Amino acid sequence: MVSYSKVILIGNLTKDPEIRYTPSGTPVANLRLAVNHKYKQGEDLKEEVCYIDVVVFGKQAENCGQYLNKGQSVIVDGRLQERRWEAEGGQKRSKHEVVAQSVRFIPKRSESAGPSGKTEAAPEDVESAQGADSNDVPF
Secondary structure (H helix, E strand, O other): OOOOOOEEEEEEEOOOOEEEEOOOOOEEEEEEEEEEEEEEEOOEEEEEEEEEEEEEEOHHHHHHHHHOOOOOEEEEEEEEEEEEEEOHHHOEEEEEEEEEEEEEEEOOHHHHEOOOOOEOOOOOOOOOOOOOOOOOOOO
């Protein structure tokens, strides 16, 4: 049986990134993302918000901690992962999270327009080791 896990999310950070380091010194950033979904139900326009935990490793994690803040928009490309652990009292717990392969920072409109009025590439774009052109966002 073939399986594949790919997640692409566009949303806003609900809090500042939390940076920590593994015992071997690898940086790890935890992000909390709010992704909105708008839909029409009858005559009413409804909105649902989904909160998603994202984990980022390595240099990308350090860059997220340095350049990202609560409320900032990002594009996350990664895979879905389930973590399981045993809580106090022996209760079994689990949660799904996204392990980011790349995190792209979306500058606010006021930050992205240079003196000429043209959009400039954000210096804080973060990509995986494969790297992608910061202008290849499909919107």
